Amino acid sequence: MEDTAAVETSVTVSAFDVSRRPDTARLVLSSPKPPGVREEIIGVVRKAFHPTTASGAAGAAGRPPSRWGWALTALQSVFPVLQWGRSYSFKSFRSDVMAGLTLASLGIPQSIGYANLAKLDPQYGLYTSVVPPLIYAVMGTSREIAIGPVAVVSLLLSSMVSKIVDPAADPATYRALVFTVTFLAGVFQVSFGLFRLGFLVDFLSHAAIVGFMAGAAIVIGMQQLKGLLGLSHFTNNTDIVSVIKAVCSALRDPWHPGNFFIGCSFLIFILSTRFIGRRYKKLFWLSAIAPLLSVVLSTAAVYATRVDKHGVKIIQEVHAGLNPSSAKQLRLNGPYTVECAKTAIICAVIALAEAIAVGRSFSSIRGYKLDGNKEMIAMGFSNVAGSLSSCYVATGSFSRTAVNFSAGARSTVSNIVMAVTVFIALELFMKSLYYTPIAVLASIILSALPGLIDIKEALSIWKVDKMDFLTCLGAFLGVLFGSVEIGLAVALAISFAKIIIQSIRPQVEVLGRLQGTSIFCSIRQYPVACRMPSVLTIRIDTSFLCFINSTFIKERIVEWVREEVETSEEKARERVQSVVLDMSNVVNIDTSGISALGEIHKELASLDIQMAIASPGWQAIQKMKMAGVVDRIGGDWIFLTVGEAVEACVTLHKGTVLEC
């Protein structure tokens, strides 16, 4: 009985009137060949090295280049200052000078504090606020970003380089390694830009950065306990457990509450000026100069009272004068080079991630486009130049960029103004930093940390996407209880696992028709959609049908069809007679996916069920044709739309039913 039915069906299949196929269905098999691997690679390379497409990004498109035109265009592309400099007005300059001075008043105390965090003498922080901003000013494309030392990179550097050489035991080697890391980080950044590897920065997702920054902020805050409590011995580890242990054991020895008092009072002062600045927008400059004011006031107070003799720690000697050359200190072939390169690549990525995040958020406010690759090259050259002139890794700072923006900066000239101001300070006022208490530096760093912890954003990530929150939490806890590198590794691992998991277990949806239309959609997503009794329509919801999911998809489909067939055994008329696979989501396929399709077809054929395929992706249909799976399924059973495929299946069944 069953055998006869099978024969009849197969007869009907061959007798199915092919001329009734819609014209559109033919298009699927006659589409042109998609670009191959070779063409795609060539395309990517060409795009990478000729970035000026039709949009004429260089600004000179349209008119034919004159004799020196191309040279100017090339120069403008490397130094954007040549482009915007020509239309730079005095009004803009006035704004930039004001912004630059405000920036310097915030930047000087922050730079000293961050140098302390990086376990370097104060002047190195100031050096880093001179050379990199000057280089960036002529090469960068962002108009608001403020370049200089930042908290997270300072922490990263000190925690990683401390593991190679103890800064307390051998400060000269430590410094040399920091410059080497800075040099290598700059080289990495330039190569990322040149080889268009900007997407590497995207590997750190927004969620990961939120968690990472919050963890780093807490770790940095914990590190400030050393300065705030005036401790002499402290741990080199950054994880919270080691720090708490170190603080507990240090507090058993006598300590000097004077440090704590100075630190706390100035912290409260700075935070309250910030509160006022937020409340009354016009007073924002108050919060910008509060740190400098704190330094001046506390230094004056210590000098007047000489409490440094009673245990209040002070900075003491600071070298005055311009950045000395550090080219000879670079250790590019030594026992530590591999370690330095590892540290450098992490610093390079974190610095770029911070700079690009900052740059993008402000460029989108002002409504212009930031060229990620150019930014990387500019940042890289800033660091290479910095490493030769006693600077450590510089990048765009969140807090100072916001101040720069609020102060009305129009171009990178504000960075130049800041650099010149810092340079003057280096020449003239270094002696007066002798009595500056270290606790006030701790309070300046602490006051910058709340901006790094974005609880609101973390909550909204939790609300929208649990997996993203897991990434965020992993980065946070990794930094807090492990180290900065562990936090990064955890975040990357979770992020990539997310993509792989998404590929391993794709959804496979049963489709139904919306009554009165030819629209087919998932019956789970749209419960009003109706399934057809004899045609099972299934959509494969993955863009890459590959080794990792093809077995799952095959088994899921076959299982469904078997269930359908078994439950409808009695009602012969409602038995599933054909299966339409909607492959519109399947952009690409690999050999495992192709053989899974072949096996589905075989299984369905053994159950006497006709299989049809609707709207496969370009690469997918091409590979299916080449692998011969189209011939096995039958070219007549491949359609452009689900509607046409279902139509054809229904027509076929009518024929069968009539013949029975």
Add this chain to the structure above:
Amino acid sequence: MEDTAAVETSVTVSAFDVSRRPDTARLVLSSPKPPGVREEIIGVVRKAFHPTTASGAAGAAGRPPSRWGWALTALQSVFPVLQWGRSYSFKSFRSDVMAGLTLASLGIPQSIGYANLAKLDPQYGLYTSVVPPLIYAVMGTSREIAIGPVAVVSLLLSSMVSKIVDPAADPATYRALVFTVTFLAGVFQVSFGLFRLGFLVDFLSHAAIVGFMAGAAIVIGMQQLKGLLGLSHFTNNTDIVSVIKAVCSALRDPWHPGNFFIGCSFLIFILSTRFIGRRYKKLFWLSAIAPLLSVVLSTAAVYATRVDKHGVKIIQEVHAGLNPSSAKQLRLNGPYTVECAKTAIICAVIALAEAIAVGRSFSSIRGYKLDGNKEMIAMGFSNVAGSLSSCYVATGSFSRTAVNFSAGARSTVSNIVMAVTVFIALELFMKSLYYTPIAVLASIILSALPGLIDIKEALSIWKVDKMDFLTCLGAFLGVLFGSVEIGLAVALAISFAKIIIQSIRPQVEVLGRLQGTSIFCSIRQYPVACRMPSVLTIRIDTSFLCFINSTFIKERIVEWVREEVETSEEKARERVQSVVLDMSNVVNIDTSGISALGEIHKELASLDIQMAIASPGWQAIQKMKMAGVVDRIGGDWIFLTVGEAVEACVTLHKGTVLEC
């Protein structure tokens, strides 16, 4: 001028007649909530531990279970023999006995050879052909598979365990570690099955297995040079460079061409019987018994001529009798346990991959379904039991399964018959193996290798998918020039990189309408499709719009729109006035994807362009709603189909044009 236009457009936007939206569009926003992470995990766990869904896999579905019914069902599920055993006929038994005897005649010489490859005494190979097949026979679901030692796993074991302990220097410890690895591999396999981790086997794609097997075959072949040339000293490394060096240095010493002569002549004999067996299907048994015949003939020849005194290497003493217990030899807590566990997990996966590949290909010929998880449990228990009775890792063999199938096996009873035959041989004929030349074992292994090298398949992979071929080539070269583990690692790395690359750079396609229809499709894939002048329709071809690709997609879309706007600046009527994003492929989205959508909307708004979204996936629209991006875009601009979205945009423009 431009400002006025902007105001007018925005007026029109708010004046756009919402009541004209198609009813279907409302469905998108009113779809029920998709299952959350918690529900999905619960679903996966429930499915894992209650695998008998509506399909009634246990065979007892439908009628209510009697008092002992559930116990029987549970027993049947663990021991499938109880299910098929009841309908087992004498006719099947007769076929199985014939198949089992044929299998034994091939299995005995192969087992001795593979034991030699695993650097164990010959009897251990035979032991492995007794216990594991018996256990598998009562627990396995495949009817054709032949269980026992196989070439690749033997190589893997010897190459990895040799690195821990030198088998020549300390054979007892080496053996103990091999049993430990076998035990742990069995435990891993059972846990894979119990925790439904069968998909782990899919991580080794078909392409990777093709390359891996071919590489392993060549490496195994090279290892046979030791036996074929009668060398005493040989390298423990498996890579081709070390082996060639070892052979070259060995050939400088005097060697005995007798071994080479015996090996080559029997290799030619076995290969020619196989050729005859392929030519005349009825003579296939000739190729099945040829190895045994070779052993008998060569042993008799050596015994008669006593050429072993002239340098022909012979097996010498072989222990007779049944498998001794090896339970006390397991080293589960010692210095080598971690190394053993590493080796065990690799062996477990490779053994399962081979067994499941073999099982699936034959079950699909016979048309029944193999339960991957049950197979793993059966295979795992076989190995655990084997490790307690002096066996090493057993799995399903390609060559012997094919012989079993050709010999007409109907059930796992043929495995029992084979095991009993091998057992009898162990009891009675071991003494007679004394004079068997080692070269003939080498020729038996060599004769099995061509089946592992599938050049045709490799070529077809090259033709269909270049990335898959790269995986295949990576595995091949990794095994050949590195080691088995390196080959596996390379294959896995390339396979996962493939998925990540696919996610990093998804296609973004411009859609056009097929004239006379409401079908929208990619204008690259279907060049007949026509773009509408004022509406740019873009499809995002990734199923997961996430951190890794959202920046790329955003920049690509904004770039296209800018280009369109710039090139059509003159012809105001043809200027792009709206962009429809077809998100039908986007099944899921993360927070980075959501913010990219928000930024696209902002960019388009700044260019005075209306954005509409068509048919977003279930998870995607849910997350977009929660993140508030739907409110920003406007719920009225989200549609069920591209056609409706385009329609709405065109209606909007007509309004604008008229008002102008």
